[in-house]
Amino acid sequence: MPAAKAVPMFSPELRRGLGRLLALALLVTVGLVASPAQAAANLVQNPGLESLDANGFPVCWERSGQGDNTYTTGVTTDARTGKRAMRVNVTRLVSGDRKAMMLENAQCAPRVTDGHQYDLSVYYKSTTAANALTLFRRDTKLGWQYWMDPATLPATATWQRKVVRTPPVPPNTDRITWGVSIYGVGTLTTDDYSMVDASAPAPTPSGCTDAAGCTKGKWQVMPYESTVRGVHAVMLHNGKVLLVAGSGNDPNAFAAGTFKTAVYDPASGAFTNVPTPKDLFCAGHVQLKDGKVLVMGGTKDYAKADGTVGYKGLKNSYVFDPVTNTYTATNDMLAGHWYPSATILGNGDVLSLGGLGEDSTGTTTTDYYSAAQGKWLGDVQQTWSWWGLYPAMVLMQDGRLFYTGSHTFGSGLPGTGASIYNYGTKAITDVPGLQRKDERDQSMSVLLPPAQAQRVFTVGGGNGDEGKTANRLTDLIDLKAANPQYQPGPLLPQGTLTGGAAQTGEQGKMYVSLVLLPDGTVFETGGGLHNRADPVFEASIFDPQTNKFREGMATDPVPRTYHSSAFLLPDGRVMAVGDNPGNGSFDNRISIYSPPYMFKGARPAIQTVANTNWGYGTTQRITVNSAVTRASLIRPAAVTHSSDPNQRFVELPMTVNGNTIDLNVTSNPNLAPPGWYMLFVHNANGVPSTAKWVKLG
Template identity: 80%
Template structure:
């Protein structure tokens, strides 16, 4: 029997007003929402306490939303933080998707926003599950309403808790946003007393440009020395150095002599440390483990026979490279040989490897599974098999629900049968075609990237050709929203065209393969390198892709060194981009190193991360940092492990801000390890002009 309730001393309307006044007073007094003095003091949320209801009995300016296969209820409850009503969502059974109550997407209810400005959002909540997230949508004046991001995850709590988060700068072409709290697990979520206040106004123009050309195009510098090994595989280590793996370096004579090479390059002083290399790791797979060591799998057992009747053969060998000692240590063999295998980390830190050629030179259909806890490849009876052929270096991107998205990017020849892209559920053993990929048989050494931020779950696939047929590489790009109920690729903007050796411009549909895509700390993607034909015709072109507008900014400075087959580009911890490699059809190899300084490095002083309270971060935690100046955005970027236009683990994870005082910031860490698999990340912050800090290293998980 419920306890007796006291007779109210005030009317419901007066109680609601006093409750809101008290809540606002607490926010301003305790500092839960910190705003500059000039910021707006009007709550931009319509019906923030959900007290006003419409004829359907649901709060006005709010709507029931969500997707997927689940059993749920959405309504109001008298268990309110203030007033007499709160929103209540209960999921009783869940196969997929989520449920949420969102502000209505219309001109009267959705808060108005200004491009480049930031806003503090807050909500009171209770939940029986940790599967909750604040969810934002934005209205693009050209493309309409679309998902923006989940800026914070909310832990379970039986008592009322308060969450505040600052949005990133409002993207271009955005005039309104809506938001709410979603629940994506079985349980109950109650929310009340929403608030949204203007926090930071965007600067009218970027300030402090030190170089007009640099500010618009960026600049390349070719180092006055060359690499001591062929940079076929590149891994950025958590000490800021770069692991360059060549093995035999695509040189049959080196293979015959047993000359296998690896070096550790230090960008800070231009030095190289040679590393003893046990076998031919040429065209192996590699991925960084959660402890910062590098798992290297497979490689080259033998080159093709002289008569061409037998092709490359894959190794079963596997090693762990330790950056602390610069040594390889052998672990147990894989189940099958893999030459050109994939390597994708799962949310639990385990590794799945697929594809490549086996010990007998035929396609490997065996799935190999590495247990992070046991530090070994699992035996056959513990590894789930589909016996599917995934091709060579299949790009397998981890999705937020733990499944793998095969993007269609691969190496050599045609795409896979069917649509050329698919979703692979390792646990269920299912493979589902994903439609929409253009020219699926001409995506050889295209590249795919999980667009910033990872929370949006959008993948961009760029360029590609067909090394077997010699087809001219194309300009096609494709974008997919993996959060959609039925994901499918949509055509993206055409890849900008460049010039060929000698200055001849590309024409028509001429694009490039061997392309590199690098997620930058300002949330854009740098596109560089490539060639128009198989191991021939380097293309000199670079651009920056903006995920908020789905457009390429063409005309970036171009790498003066050709970058075709066996080339890579990747982000350094200081915010610059390093490019290595070029192995044209005449069997030469370019060992020059190029470094690109993006435009943001010419736009004034860089903010600095002064302190990081803790460098070991737990999922769902709040981490405090201090900076030397105001910042508008923070992110975690996973360090590169790239080869052959393939780095499926590359990701930029948004760290929504809670401002706690002058240059004291709390960062909200995702609670979903599938969004950011465990390991070392580069922590960047940037200011209102988009200028990033030098990264600090933090360990997640």
């Protein structure tokens, strides 16, 4: 659906009409466990819409929707079978949608089983392409919740059938309801609904190839070291990794004008050195929609030893081309930025905020990069607000930015420590609930899988300026809520310090890394107890479905504190680089982590991808070699200083026909900004394929 139709904030009433808002990608886990099981019992009550209530509307169905629009919803004799169908006619629409939905009661809402998948089928006709299948689920603890839009339905003058498979039903869900939304001017007619249990028994794992690996995963330290200090890491769509050091936090290298970049090939272990035009140490970076990397800011000058002058930021900017391994200068930004944010928007443009300026004071200038023009704009909306260093700015589904409270160095900003920023209106709204907002230095935040759920997870942190011990705090926020606010999450698992000494109490970690995995979980690794000191050896996997950590994962044998990063490789493994303790040394070893799913039997494979250039709201066909239950797009990393605000996992709804799968691509570019993505599928045992690269937008 068009991003412009997204509603900024959601009241409980609006969430019932959320159908088109979160755009359809969420149904990724729709599976290929079996072909549509139409011989099974239909769980929909009054599926042909023939029985009417006292008001003349189909029994077990209700008129629903929200927003500013003019519409009629009723019964028509233009039926596919029988005498009746439902018709929704929208003659004026400023915002919102309209739909006919199943009633949310015990008599009408189909009962479901945790972990099962269901094939949903509906016949429809529509004069507009602005239609979406919309699902709600009843959480036994929280009540009715919007679940997802699994697919959009194109316009058609004749009856067409849409079949889509749900993801495995989340825990604590006992019933679901669904219907078809119309979110544009036009007429939608539906008939002959069906919902059948499509689950097959989970396949027996083909065997654990390594008992410890199946439980904890395994690390491997490469027998070679990086040729540059890996302060910045970008996963390129050609399968290679851009490692940017600049001067690498080495004042002598800065004085000598020795600035370094290398391209690393994980497949061969080869490094290609790249001429580096300026000191891109502590720059910002983001992947553009064409696969090139925009690098902004960096180090104009180091701080003086006596503290009279601080670090100074560059206003230079470059585009790195992975085809030629070269940097090309853009025009300068409006201001210097050392430690700036970099967030790609739904239209492919980039916003950069924060950092230190050319005079070493905090930069309050907003810089805006136009992808179409290939340059930084001079006419930019300004709030003149100070956002700190590397402020984590996550793009929301409605186009606004969420400042998560994660940053680098010192205390947080005035107010609650987190906020929502609307670039178009310049409005900044405080978001409450972040625990110890002034002790979240070098924490990390991620948009949890799937992006359509709009939940952000913020982990750890400390206060380097005051030398405080890092904390174990985590915080969760639902950005779809009417008034979003953080809620406390589970404490980080306890780790051990150098030499195996156990931590006690609330001691946690700063410099933590969070990596979205293709099975929809989050790998947590690395970190230190104090500013540039005391590495913490602990790793865990966070499950967004249960909001719990799976503790005791294998730990990286290499310390990973300041200037370290971890990120996902296309083969499903995790790469970790960097460590820059207070003595000024730098660890150039490279570690590779194989998560437990790598040891749990044969991996499914994506055999063909019909088209690698994907448009929004389209259906894309792939074939696989075996049954799978999930498909997703994961945006490749561009990470530094525990900051990668563009990292996201986008669910892909699936329509299944044997080993042929049609993937329904979200129509909302704010959920999946344009660019290259890793396409994964995984099976019922959670074992993912190796990724195929596709370009979205």
